[in-house]
Amino acid sequence: MKKPAPIESLSAAEARHEHARLGEEIVTHDRRYYAEDAPTISDADYDALRQRYEAIEAAFPELATPDSLTKKIGAAPSEKFAKVRHRVPMLSLGNIFDDEEVADFVARVRRFLGLKEGAPLAITAEPKIDGLSCSLRFESGKLVQAATRGDGYEGEDVTANVRTIGEIPKALKGTPPDILEVRGEVYMTHADFAALNTRQKETGKTLFANPRNAAAGSLRQLDPAITASRPLHFFAYAWGEISTLPASTQMDMIAAFKSFGLPVNPLMVLCHSAEELIARYRHIESLRARLGYDIDGVVYKVDSLALQNRLGFVSRAPRWATAHKFPAEKATTVLRAIEINVGRTGALTPLAKLDPVTVGGVVASNATLHNEDEIARKDIRIGDTVTVQRAGDVIPQILGPILEKRTKDAKPYQFPETCPICGSAAVREIDPKTGEAEAVRRCTGSLVCRAQAVERLKHFASRNAFDIEGLGDERIEQFFRDGLIKTAPDIFTLPDRERRGLINLKEREGFGELSVRNLFNAIIARRSLPLNRFIYALGIRHVGETNARRLARHFETFEALRRTAQAASEGSDARAEINNMEGIGEVVAEAIADFFAEKRNEEVLDALHKQVTVVPMEAVASTSPVAGKTIVFTGSLERMTRDEAKAMAERLGAKVAASVSKKTDLVVAGPGAGSKLAKASELGVETISEEDWLKLKGQEG
Numbered sequence: 001m002k003k004p005a006p007i008e009s010l011s012a013a014e015a016r017h018e019h020a021r022l023g024e025e026i027v028t029h030d031r032r033y034y035a036e037d038a039p040t041i042s043d044a045d046y047d048a049l050r051q052r053y054e055a056i057e058a059a060f061p062e063l064a065t066p067d068s069l070t071k072k073i074g075a076a077p078s079e080k081f082a083k084v085r086h087r088v089p090m091l092s093l094g095n096i097f098d099d100e101e102v103a104d105f106v107a108r109v110r111r112f113l114g115l116k117e118g119a120p121l122a123i124t125a126e127p128k129i130d131g132l133s134c135s136l137r138f139e140s141g142k143l144v145q146a147a148t149r150g151d152g153y154e155g156e157d158v159t160a161n162v163r164t165i166g167e168i169p170k171a172l173k174g175t176p177p178d179i180l181e182v183r184g185e186v187y188m189t190h191a192d193f194a195a196l197n198t199r200q201k202e203t204g205k206t207l208f209a210n211p212r213n214a215a216a217g218s219l220r221q222l223d224p225a226i227t228a229s230r231p232l233h234f235f236a237y238a239w240g241e242i243s244t245l246p247a248s249t250q251m252d253m254i255a256a257f258k259s260f261g262l263p264v265n266p267l268m269v270l271c272h273s274a275e276e277l278i279a280r281y282r283h284i285e286s287l288r289a290r291l292g293y294d295i296d297g298v299v300y301k302v303d304s305l306a307l308q309n310r311l312g313f314v315s316r317a318p319r320w321a322t323a324h325k326f327p328a329e330k331a332t333t334v335l336r337a338i339e340i341n342v343g344r345t346g347a348l349t350p351l352a353k354l355d356p357v358t359v360g361g362v363v364a365s366n367a368t369l370h371n372e373d374e375i376a377r378k379d380i381r382i383g384d385t386v387t388v389q390r391a392g393d394v395i396p397q398i399l400g401p402i403l404e405k406r407t408k409d410a411k412p413y414q415f416p417e418t419c420p421i422c423g424s425a426a427v428r429e430i431d432p433k434t435g436e437a438e439a440v441r442r443c444t445g446s447l448v449c450r451a452q453a454v455e456r457l458k459h460f461a462s463r464n465a466f467d468i469e470g471l472g473d474e475r476i477e478q479f480f481r482d483g484l485i486k487t488a489p490d491i492f493t494l495p496d497r498e499r500r501g502l503i504n505l506k507e508r509e510g511f512g513e514l515s516v517r518n519l520f521n522a523i524i525a526r527r528s529l530p531l532n533r534f535i536y537a538l539g540i541r542h543v544g545e546t547n548a549r550r551l552a553r554h555f556e557t558f559e560a561l562r563r564t565a566q567a568a569s570e571g572s573d574a575r576a577e578i579n580n581m582e583g584i585g586e587v588v589a590e591a592i593a594d595f596f597a598e599k600r601n602e603e604v605l606d607a608l609h610k611q612v613t614v615v616p617m618e619a620v621a622s623t624s625p626v627a628g629k630t631i632v633f634t635g636s637l638e639r640m641t642r643d644e645a646k647a648m649a650e651r652l653g654a655k656v657a658a659s660v661s662k663k664t665d666l667v668v669a670g671p672g673a674g675s676k677l678a679k680a681s682e683l684g685v686e687t688i689s690e691e692d693w694l695k696l697k698g699q700e701g
């Protein structure tokens with residue numbers, strides 16, 4: 001092949017020309033490969049074509065039109081990763097767990113190869129890294145593509161992200177084979193993992209459960225800048241496509257990789273018997289806690305590549321290699337305390353605080369306890385000596401107490417019935433289907449609880465609630481973090497506080513005179529709000545838009561709702577009144593009663609009332625074509641959820657029913673509609689499509 005001209009030297013016209021020509025060529029080869037199963041060029045040459053095509057496109061972005069081949073890989077949407085077909089599949093390893101199985105493995109290999117007693121057999125032993133495997137393709141020594149394992153046959157193109165990993169060379173040293181697919185593990189060290197989670201916590205992001213998840217989450221980022229900010233490492237331990245083998249043994253292959261500048265694990269050694277393998281396994285196990293990265297076993301591989309070839313594969317794993325896994329490590333320690341954390345939805349979760357203990361290679365001072373019932377079932381008490389087990393995740397779990405070591409004064413654990421963050425009552429809902437309490441206990445102080453506050457505030461200002469323009473999720477996060485807004489009423493005091501110089505929004509980053517004025521206008525515009533929206537905005541559990549409308553219609557004023565709900569203790573007439581409302585059952589009634597029974601919510605409601613005037617429910621469009629009618633939705637709606645459709649129907653003044661009867665006026669049928677549609681046509685009920693239904697949008701009151 002003629003050496004192509006450097007891309008920088010191409011004129012726009014030349015680039016367009018070559019791009020088009022390459023595109024045609026690639027399409028032809030794709031057809032031969034995929035449809036005709038008869039490729040006419042090598043995979044490497046095909047890759048070179050694609051490579052060039054993409055490079056031209058990167059340099060001349062105007063060529064990246066929607067029908068460019070770069071947009072079509074794997075038919076994946078552009079914001080997802082492109083798929084990469086592994087030319088040599090990335091297989092997995094068989095697992096073994098004890099010494100006997102090591103002897104079996106060696107015996108099996110010897111038998112298969114027909115080795116005589118006493119004939120030597122060299123087998124390597126190296127740590128099994130607990131990260132995610134990755135295939136790096138080098139052509140003429142240059143890194144051209146990186147892919148995740150995926151299903152072993154097809155992975156994701158993470159080239160841009162892998163390029164940000166400092167340890168992985170973009171160009172190999174020495175004289176590597178022309179085509180070299182290096183396989184190995186991307187991982188994160190314990191220290192970097194801990195630092196990352198600290199950062200995640202500080203910025204309110206979700207924590208990673210273990211370094212493996214953190215490494216995977218960091219590599220599979222759509223924005224390579226994020227990957228770059230997360231320290232990742234790599235160990236090379238295998239290969240895929242390779243144009244010439246630089247060595248004839250596993251050991252020497254890894255030495256060659258090292259000479260090319262690739263990072264390899266220093267703990268790999270050559271053994272000559274099952275006994276030596278086991279001794280090496282014990283040694284690596286003893287180092288485990290001090291390595292600084294997670295390993296979950298030791299991998300044994302027959303050293304000679306010729307023998308590897310003869311041994312081959314059984315299903316998806318090589319016969320010439322196996323993984324000797326570490327057992328899920330257990331340890332005993334003392335449970336010092338049970339801490340209760342409150343999540344963003346108000347769920348109370350227990351966390352065991354332990355005397356620090358090394359388990360599975362990491363020092364643990366916390367353990368998961370799952371939930372209240374689990375603690376009771378295992379009768380875990382503070383002060384107990386407990387067995388903990390770590391199975392991959394950083395936080396080990398508590399298996400149970402060692403009863404012989406229990407002290408006399410250890411008392412059964414009482415799960416708190418109030419929220420440790422805000423002091424509000426914490427309750428367990430009854431699942432109406434089973435009649436049993438749910439596993440999770442939740443804080444009812446949704447308006448005041450710091451743990452829930454941000455989510456509640458977002459809901460409060462959201463489109464179908466107060467709909468405050470300029471107060472999106474991100475701003476709420478910022479304002480909350482900086483103490484400008486703690487509870488909902490604080491939103492309405494922002495303009496006044498600014499006027500009095502108590503705060504200074506104008507000077508904040510991302511703000512200016514105009515945006516502050518717009519925000520204040522939006523806030524002032526919402527000082528009066530229809531009752532149904534007001535109820536919805538409170539974020540009472542199980543009270544979505546539809547139930548908020550039901551309550552608004554039934555009670556007509558907020559005061560009436562509040563009075564009844566406050567009196568709605570179990571068994572009361574007030575409770576029955578709510579419970580008997582159409583569409584509202586026991587679970588919802590209880591959630592409403594719990595919400596209004598909480599004094600702290602009351603305080604916020606009072607403060608809110610000083611700021612906001614609640615006006616009667618949004619006038620329902622009495623002129624809409626479906627006003628006063630009964631509608632049934634059936635089949636799947638594609639443009640809105642059932643709840644949204646229902647809310648829209650109600651705004652249009654219609655009633656929604658679950659089944660078709662003589663009283664039904666209209667059926668909205670989506671794809672897959674079945675018996676209800678049949679019934680409708682039998683009864684002669686008018687039927688419309690979702691499309692027709694959507695045309696009614698905008699006619700709501």
Ligand code: IVH
Binds near residue numbers: 093128
């Ligand atoms: S060799 C054909 N060596 O373990 C065999 N794999 O359970 C190729 N792994 O998918 C794999 N450390 O992600 C090999 N030193 C090591 C390894 C290792 C971790 C992973 C790899 C593989 C999985 C199999």
